[in-house]
Amino acid sequence: MSDANRADRPWAEFGARLRALRRGAGLTQLQLGQLVGYHHTLISKLESGLREPPAGLADRLDPLLGSRGELAALAGALGPRRTTSFLPEAVGRALFAPLPGGEAPRGGAATGGGPRVEGGMLSCDGVPVHGTGAGVDGPGGGRGWPVSLPDQGVICPLHASDGCAVPEPLAVLSLLKSPAALRESSDADAVHGLTALLSCLTGAAAEDLTPGVLETAERVLHLVVGWARAVDATGRLPHAQLRLAAAYAQLAGQARMSRGQTALSTVWFEHGLRWACASDDVVSQASLLGDLCTLARLDRDAESALVYAQAMGALDPRRGWVGALAHLYQARGYALRQDGPECRRHIELARRRLARLGRRDGAEAPWLTGADGLMRAESAVGGALRDLAAPGGDRATALGAVAATGASLAHLAPRLRPVRLLLTLRLADSHACAGDLEPALDAAAGVVEQAVSSEQSTVVQELRGLHARLTERWGDLPQVRDYRERVRDAAAVAGLSWRARSGGRAGPAAGA
DSSP states (O other): OOHHHHHHOTTHHHHHHHHHHHHHTTOOHHHHHHHHTOOHHHHHHHHTTOSOOOTTHHHHHHHHHTOTTHHHHHHHHHGGGOOSOSSOHHHHHHHTOOOTTOSOOTTOTTTTSSEEEETTEEEETTEEEEESSBTOOOGGGOOOBOSEESBTTBOBTTTBTSOEEOOOHHHHHHHTTOHHHHHTSOHHHHHHHHHHHHHHHHHHHHHTOOTTHHHHHHHHHHHHHHHHHHHHHTTOOOHHHHHHHHHHHHHHHHHHHHTTOHHHHHHHHHHHHHHHHHTTOHHHHHHHHHHHHHHHHHTTOHHHHHHHHHHHHTSOTTOHHHHHHHHHHHHHHHHHTTOHHHHHHHHHHHHHHHHTOOHHHHHHOGGGSHHHHHHHHHHHHHHHHHHHHTTTTOHHHHHHHHHHHHHHHHTSOTTOHHHHHHHHHHHHHHHHHTTOHHHHHHHHHTTHHHHHTOOOHHHHHHHHHHHHHHHHHHTTSHHHHHHHHHHHHHHHHTTOOHHHHSOSOSOOOOOO
8 A cells, every 4th residue: 555545544454454364363354243242333443444443442452452562652653643633624623613503512412401310310401301211101101211322213323233331320420520521431422422312312302202303402412512622633533422422413403493583593403414424424424314304395495405305315325215205305395396297206206215214214314214204204195195186185195195184194103293183284284285174174173272272383384374265265154253263262372473474375384
């Protein structure tokens, strides 16, 4: 190898020796990864000289491969050669640009709020979220502290889907007391613990259990990015830290989006996308591009939604779940653009891809398989068909939206109350698009008060579309006047101005 190539890949010598030793021991990359608790893709990158070995890994590899400290010596010799950051200066400036909200408060995320243990419960800003014992349910049916990863679709940034054990909640909370505590911890323990916390926060957000999720996610995110910056400054690539930051940025962006804070949610999604790209995290890249599609639809920008969806599809054609998700988002974009043939084509392509998902797809995107996958796919199909039918009142297309949305509701877990509210409104609106007034009013009747007082921007969008459609088509009928009176009464009880919330003419809604 030339000197120039060695400079570009300082770990190439370590990687070549690791490959020779592994082959000499008769092990595959998968088998070696399982023995040391890392995903086989990490072993592949180490052997190619593309990654610095995580702290302590070389010491564990030597006895397994019978190399008598050779790998540890190589790692020690190569590691100190860098006296500057691992990342080029321009890349570092982009990845560690200023974040919304300023730096994490002194004392870390647990100071002045944030996650803590109170009365045996994991708490966010004083609001109990989950039980802290393994498998113990929190209030409102919330899941307990994870026993292992992956959990609730959240996978380990270090080891993917290898069933990693997680530290106890108190150990994780101690990491958040200060940036120094996080930097001084074992990389693996800290990553596993903060990923478990992310899983709890993700579940709490989906179940609408606490308003403290956003504040906690952003506090922890500032700490994780600071940790990544510190790791980079030692000459190591902050691979796991950037992946963790991307996942927290997605949660923060989704929480901001649900509040209607489009600018801040866009900032978080774009930060997260940069971190995911830098750490080669295809899962987060696809998910974040999907969130940007949703934001574009909320702004009724079909062209931008399609750009993001097509970028998602180009990430990795070999991953079936990525292709399926990209087709679903493209179907939503074409529906907003009122391109019926393309919308239906992508719906069909998505369903074909979903029917052929394999084990790897299930490991990387468990939320797109089984009942959860059916719920998400049919929700997207129902939204696309409703948007397509809304302007012209195409009855056949609207009935397709009714069927898809009903199927999505049938597969929805009971604890996901915000999603149930959104889908119920979409079902009512799909009936209205089909010209079926009574089923529309029946579907909306049980959720009117809850919908009017909701702070979720996607729910408000769905309610606006339904309200405008009912008023324009049947505003003079007594049952619709009764419905409108219920809406006004609910707004008055909640202290809201419904006139301000219900502006705009009937058209395709942009709900997720």
